[in-house]
Amino acid sequence: MFDSSTLPVHSLPPSQIELAAQQLIQESMNDPWSDISPAVYDTARVLLLPRSLQPKGSLDFLLRKQKEDGSWGSPDAYCLVPTLAATASLLDLTLKVARGEEITGDASDVSLAAWRGLDFLAHTLRDLTELPDLVAIELILPALVEEIENTLAGLADVTNQV
Known part of the structure; x- marks a missing residue:
């Protein structure tokens, strides 16, 4: 030893x-x-790495962990960070597909999960009155929202070029 x-x-x-x-x-x-155990947030973030550095099964894990309502994580406001991270990563993969790049999983499963995450977030963030008590939530939440906004803008650009 x-x-x-x-x-x-x-x-x-x-x-x-x-x-x-x-x-x-x-x-x-x-x-x-x-x-x-594997965490949704961490797994979502590694999906932003080049494919060769992503642990095998990361995308499948993320897709399996999405709940019926489109969220990931806890059933309360603590689901915000994992849901934002997962949605951001899946949107990034969706953008890669839109640009003609290959991804590991099924593109339609990825985009559907991303849109379900967006739908959940749109309703949850609109009705949010108080942030969950998490370390650095005041930094993480806006950064992930900005990441999602930038990726959606990229998707809009690609779509408008077609």
């Missing part, structure tokens, strides 16, 4: 960093007080 406590991580060779990370994950998975 590797003991990483004696060296700062930045001074370890890459193979030992990977080994230390795997060990940490394994220890966390075995810890009954630990709860590690």
